[in-house]
Amino acid sequence: MAALSSLPRLTVQGTVRAPGDKSISHRALIFAAMADGPSRIRGILPSADVHATAAALRAMGVDLPALSEDFVVRGRGLAALHSPEGALDCANSGTTTRLLAGLMAGLAGREARFEGDASLSRRPMRRVAEPLTQMGAHIQFEGPPGHDGLPLRVRGAPLTALRYVNSHASAQIKGALLLAGLAAGVEVTVEEPVRSRDHSERMLRARGVALECTDTGVTLAAAQRVLPVDVSVPADPSSAAFFACLAALADEGELRLEDVCCNPTRTGAFDVLRRMGAHLRIEDARDVGGERLGTLIVQPARLQGTEIGGAEIPRCIDELPMLACLASRAEGVTVIRDAQELRVKESDRIRAVVDNLRALGVQAEERPDGLRVVGSMRPLTGHVVTHGDHRLAMAFGVLGALPGNDLTIDDPGCVAVSYPGFWRDLTAATSPRSSVAVSGSPHTPLVIAIDGPAASGKSSTAQWVAKTLDVRHVDSGAFYRALAFLAVESGEPPEHWTAESMLGRASRISWRLTERSVLPLVDGRDQDESLRGSAVTKTVSRVAAMPAVREWVNGQVRAAGAAVDVVVDGRDIGTAVFPAAQLKVFLVADTWERARRRLVQRLGRRPTDAEIAEEAEALVARDAQDATQSAPARDAITIDTTTVTQAEQVERIVALARAARERLRR
Numbered sequence: 077m078a079a080l081s082s083l084p085r086l087t088v089q090g091t092v093r094a095p096g097d098k099s100i101s102h103r104a105l106i107f108a109a110m111a112d113g114p115s116r117i118r119g120i121l122p123s124a125d126v127h128a129t130a131a132a133l134r135a136m137g138v139d140l141p142a143l144s145e146d147f148v149v150r151g152r153g154l155a156a157l158h159s160p161e162g163a164l165d166c167a168n169s170g171t172t173t174r175l176l177a178g179l180m181a182g183l184a185g186r187e188a189r190f191e192g193d194a195s196l197s198r199r200p201m202r203r204v205a206e207p208l209t210q211m212g213a214h215i216q217f218e219g220p221p222g223h224d225g226l227p228l229r230v231r232g233a234p235l236t237a238l239r240y241v242n243s244h245a246s247a248q249i250k251g252a253l254l255l256a257g258l259a260a261g262v263e264v265t266v267e268e269p270v271r272s273r274d275h276s277e278r279m280l281r282a283r284g285v286a287l288e289c290t291d292t293g294v295t296l297a298a299a300q301r302v303l304p305v306d307v308s309v310p311a312d313p314s315s316a317a318f319f320a321c322l323a324a325l326a327d328e329g330e331l332r333l334e335d336v337c338c339n340p341t342r343t344g345a346f347d348v349l350r351r352m353g354a355h356l357r358i359e360d361a362r363d364v365g366g367e368r369l370g371t372l373i374v375q376p377a378r379l380q381g382t383e384i385g386g387a388e389i390p391r392c393i394d395e396l397p398m399l400a401c402l403a404s405r406a407e408g409v410t411v412i413r414d415a416q417e418l419r420v421k422e423s424d425r426i427r428a429v430v431d432n433l434r435a436l437g438v439q440a441e442e443r444p445d446g447l448r449v450v451g452s453m454r455p456l457t458g459h460v461v462t463h464g465d466h467r468l469a470m471a472f473g474v475l476g477a478l479p480g481n482d483l484t485i486d487d488p489g490c491v492a493v494s495y496p497g498f499w500r501d502l503t504a505a506t507s508p509r510s511s512v513a514v515s516g517s518p519h520t521p522l523v524i525a526i527d528g529p530a531a532s533g534k535s536s537t538a539q540w541v542a543k544t545l546d547v548r549h550v551d552s553g554a555f556y557r558a559l560a561f562l563a564v565e566s567g568e569p570p571e572h573w574t575a576e577s578m579l580g581r582a583s584r585i586s587w588r589l590t591e592r593s594v595l596p597l598v599d600g601r602d603q604d605e606s607l608r609g610s611a612v613t614k615t616v617s618r619v620a621a622m623p624a625v626r627e628w629v630n631g632q633v634r635a636a637g638a639a640v641d642v643v644v645d646g647r648d649i650g651t652a653v654f655p656a657a658q659l660k661v662f663l664v665a666d667t668w669e670r671a672r673r674r675l676v677q678r679l680g681r682r683p684t685d686a687e688i689a690e691e692a693e694a695l696v697a698r699d700a701q702d703a704t705q706s707a708p709a710r711d712a713i714t715i716d717t718t719t720v721t722q723a724e725q726v727e728r729i730v731a732l733a734r735a736a737r738e739r740l741r742r
């Protein structure tokens with residue numbers, strides 16, 4: 077396997093502090109809610125999945141503030157938990173659903189309906205409903221007949237003790253049954269074929285709960301209370317694994333991954349990496365709050381294929397998509413077996429990984445319980461379909477960061493489920509400019525939001541500001557234009573366009589970081605010219621008025637802003653998309669002047685007064701249509717550009733931005 081010597085070499089460097097562990101974050105919130113007294117939580121993962129757990133607990137009456145780096149949950153014990161008024165929206169999170177279904181089952185007299193997004197609604201829930209029903213809970217599947225997933229209604233009841241032999245190794249089921257036992261005060265034993273991650277056991281012990289653990293089982297004694305305990309959440313090994321693999325695949329340098337949770341039920345991927353030849357060592361190992369922590373140091377190496385199966389699978393289940401991608405760059409064949417659970421994760425990860433690898437030109441084969449990948453050093457090119465699955469986006473994101481590979485990813489924003497800052501950290505770890513790339517939570521990218529009504533000069537000003545500051549420009553309007561372009565292309569008459577039909581085509585749109593901008597791509601290609609055409613210009617307002625479409629575009633833009641420093645322009649950028657942007661500018665100009673500028677740009681000559689008058693009328697109509705999206709943020713700085721040159725407004729914004737950047741550095 078000769079390396080392609082003409083390719084640039086990838087140097088990795090710096091320190092990555094991956095965000096807080098997802099499993100521990102969910103449990104920290106739930107146990108704090110059950111305890112009677114305050115629990116301080118530091119370093120929680122503020123991702124979409126964990127937000128879903130927090131929102132559900134608030135709906136059950138828990139005094140839980142907004143998630144931040146350091147906050148206190150004032151638990152008032154189980155008796156204070158009530159039925160939520162509406163359904164609990166578990167979004168994309170299986171852990172939220174299963175753990176809270178267990179808790180609700182043990183709360184006699186209380187009930188909740190659990191709902192989720194399309195991916196979560198497809199995931200099997202009978203595996204948790206069945207043992208809970210055996211204990212005496214009332215669980216009703218409310219989907220179509222025979223549907224084994226959400227929506228689901230759980231009614232709590234006085235439960236009886238349970239001894240359950242699970243055919244799956246699943247920490248979510250184990251956790252759900254322990255929570256049901258704790259809430260109802262009854263004894264619970266769970267046996268598993270192979271031990272699953274044991275955070276529930278460790279964290280409950282630390283909270284004064286007596287548990288007996290064996291190699292494959294756990295018993296909770298009846299009638300126990302959960303005490304309030306402070307917790308510092310370690311870095312998530314599943315998130316750190318993306319960077320461990322990146323470092324192993326690089327050509328030179330080293331990455332240090334700090335504060336990683338090295339609980340032996342979670343470190344399977346690191347063992348696999350070592351077996352494949354990676355240079356990975358753990359320094360500064362220590363025990364904190366019942367969990368083992370360490371700094372992982374990973375250096376590039378020539379990797380060999382391997383076999384992954386048996387008891388190792390639960391120890392690396394979430395990392396398998398990344399390991400399969402890694403295997404595409406290892407010498408020889410890698411086989412993953414005994415991993416049928418991958419089919420019921422956020423996507424069918426066996427099929428999705430194999431399909432994507434093949435689409436990129438990798439020799440890969442799907443098997444009922446896993447996959448087979450043949451490694452090569454061939455450059456990989458193509459489009460990755462994530463099915464909204466965060467771990468697929470990140471695994472292929474790592475492959476895409478390797479020199480010579482040229483990948484586009486349909487939904488980079490879905491990383492927000494577990495690692496909102498992933499693209500930012502990936503850029504920092506691979507950027508030759510950042511010699512000491514300290515990333516993770518300490519580094520917040522700079523976001524400059526430029527808003528204003530149509531033809532106020534947002535886009536050209538933003539481009540110029542971005543260039544002067546040497547950061548990337550994001551034109552959120554280009555994403556709406558890309559959707560409008562696909563809709564026009566489909567031939568469907570604009571009156572029939574719906575948010576569903578728009579979003580149905582959204583997976584054909586992705587983006588790429590270029591030197592200067594975040595560039596939207598249609599079917600992997602730059603279509604900038606067509607996106608500016610008149611058919612798109614005439615219809616784009618209609619597309620941008622659809623709330624579900626706005627949400628989608630906002631997700632794309634937020635993901636870009638989490639990745640790198642950006643200047644973003646568009647409607648409601650400073651209000652809905654980046655309410656925490658460090659600088660918000662609202663450009664205004666009188667209608668006549670806006671109409672004149674637009675015509676100069678379009679016609680390339682001085683327009684007549686009659687032409688300006690006509691354009692001004694069209695702008696007034698457009699302003700009325702856009703009125704709801706065009707209010708300035710309360711902390712926006714308004715700049716009236718009617719009588720200043722563009723150079724002058726850029727100068728003002730750049731001065732404000734430099735001050736904002738200075739504040740951020742401090």
Ligand code: S3P
Nearest residue numbers: 099171245246247248249393394
């Ligand atoms: C988790 C357990 C695992 C894992 C998931 C988180 C948990 O799922 O894949 O990402 O926090 O308990 P299973 O319990 O279904 O194996």
